[in-house]
Amino acid sequence: MTKFQINRRDFLSTTAAATVMAGVSMPKLAFAADKVVKIGFLAPLTGAVAAWGKPGLDGCKIWADWVNADGGIKIGDDVYKVEFVAYDDEYDPSNARTGAVKLIKEDDVKFIMMLGGDPWPGAAPVAEKENMLVSTLLPSDLSPETKMLVAPCEVHPIYNVTGVEWLAENKPDLKTAVICAQDDSLGKPSVATYLAAFEAAGIEVLGDPIFFDPATTDFAPIMSKMLALKPDIICLDTCYADYVHPLTEQAFQQGFKGQMISCTADFYQKMVEKTSKEFMEGFIFQFPDFDDPKLNEPHVNFNKPNEFYAEYVKRFGEGEWGAVSWEYASIMDLWSDAAQRADSTDPEKVLEAMKVGGTGKQAFGEADWWGKELFGIDNALVGLWPVVVIKDGKAKIQDFKSIPAWWDKHKDLLIKHMEALDQMYYQRS
Structure with a gap:
């Protein structure tokens, strides 16, 4: 081994x-x-x-x-x-x-x-x-x-546009971002999606996205390279849980004070423990805890979400x-x-x-x-998707955003970035 x-x-x-x-x-x-x-x-x-x-x-x-x-x-x-x-x-x-x-x-x-x-x-x-x-x-x-x-x-990865859309609407002063992801079939289409979402929101991506080897174990140099560009936003793309955790810890240890956004934040309580509530405040991702009261709204179809979570x-x-x-x-x-x-x-x-x-x-x-x-x-069954933000150490749904509505406005951007990374269905072998 x-x-x-x-x-x-x-x-x-x-x-x-x-x-x-x-x-x-x-x-x-x-x-x-x-x-x-x-x-x-x-x-x-x-x-x-x-x-x-x-x-x-x-x-x-x-x-x-x-x-x-x-x-x-x-x-x-x-x-x-x-x-x-x-x-x-x-x-x-x-x-x-x-x-x-x-x-x-x-x-x-x-x-x-x-x-x-x-x-x-x-x-x-x-x-x-x-x-x-x-x-x-x-x-x-x-x-x-x-x-x-x-x-x-x-x-x-298309639901990731909703997090960026919400971010731009609620924090319009944030204008620059950097992106990293593992170099694989999860990371690449997600990077294309974030690039399209940031462009649609008028947020400049600094430098090229950083694709790292999935065998990476030392994330300090990756975070140092990202922070050297002095971004307002760090985007962790669709990194696996055991990449998101050390990358977030490195951002904390290296003194980042800006906004973080990621597709997932699995087991985020452990990140809060290893950094602080203050550092994790405002962290944006796409997956709620199912004890969230917003999941009791009439449009939600999941059976007894709060009871399921409990x-x-x-x-x-x-x-x-x-x-x-x-x-x-x-x-x-x-x-x-x-x-x-x-x-x-x-x-x-x-x-x-x-x-x-x-x-x-x-x-x-x-x-x-x-x-x-x-x-x-x-x-693909496509409709609404939640935007989740960590507030006082707890994940909270902020809004349900429409993926089709974003697509209708910006589909050319997403196709452009998917093609640039060879991720469209007609480019894949």
């Missing part, structure tokens, strides 16, 4: 992310029922990206317990209990391919949920051959060829809530609703029911099946 791997796993173990052996399937969440529908969970459960997999599986455990306690899902004349079968892809395409084969051939799952990104090309040929419905949290995986791949919850904290600890803790559960709401309307668990029939009418109940409101201009296919 390399030093890099040890550091990543050591960090994630503090976030309850590294709890399974790498490269093996997880135990099933089994139920005593005559009829069971199995759902595949193919995501990183260990390693550097586990913070965007393991908490989501934990959320699915709560979702399954609630649904099964209510008697299960009625599909046609039958009632099914739900069983999740998980496989750790370690954010690796070869593992994702192996996992997809196992979940489909051995476990007979009817739907597979993935984080997406680098592992998707490994699973894609298997899913296509077997005509399996798959969800991703990264719409940048979508292309005209991915007919059975959907992004029904998270619309990374149950999550009870089971796993308050500091373990992260960006994906609710997302896979939200996708399951859409899947179960579609399966019931289709009177079937057949992947093609469920997909047809899911997309009927061209709209769907995304977690934060009614949304459109969208994406043809950006992704080549209308398989």
Whole structure:
């Protein structure tokens, strides 16, 4: 095991992310029922990206317990209990391919949920051959060829425009920014999105975005290079949790006094502890705690968000809530609703029911099946997204901003920056 791997796993173990052996399937969440529908969970459960997999599986455990306690899902004349079968892809395409084969051939799952990104090309040929419905949290995986791949919850990276839009409206005196990101399939499209969002807001990006090797462990030089440009805003893009934490700590240690913005701030309480409430005050990101009272507004479709958060904290600890803790559960709401309307668990029939009418109940409101201009296919469910700011050490939703409204004004900017980084669907191999 390399030093890099040890550091990543050591960090994630503090976030309850590294709890399974790498490269093996997880135990099933089994139920005593005559009829069971199995759902595949193919995501990183260990390693550097586990913070965007393991908490989501934990959320699915709560979702399954609630649904099964209510008697299960009625599909046609039958009632099914739900069983999740998980496989750790370690954010690796070869593992994702192996996992997809196992979940489909051995476990007979009817739907597979993935984080997406680098592992998707490994699973894609298997899913296509077997005509399996798959969800991703990264719409940048979508292309005209991915007919059975959907992004029904998270619309990374385009939702990042909402944070910048809110920032420009509420802090118009901030005029310059710097950006850094890991050099991978998560970082690049997100950098393109932030570049477009800053340009639309009239905020100058100083220098070129800094792309660092994902094996980086010393973040002091990166922060020093960013601070040397004397920016008003530091943007941490869609950096992984174990990059956001040391980068934020370095900004604090090196005396930065300006604005910070990031796609995520998973386990932000630990950043507050290692810096200060004063330093983290005003930190902008895109993922709320679900005890937020704004999630009780009528347009929100997530089932009992405050109760879900309370149950999550009870089971796993308050500091373990992260960006994906609710997302896979939200996708399951859409899947179960579609399966019931289709009177079937057949992947093609469920997909047809899911997309009927061209709209769907995304977690934060009614949304459109969208994406043809950006992704080549209308398989992303896009609508409102929250802007979250840390206030007195606690994440608070400030507003729900419309992604389609921003796109209608600035789509040419986003396409321009996506093309510059070779991130448009017609540029990807």
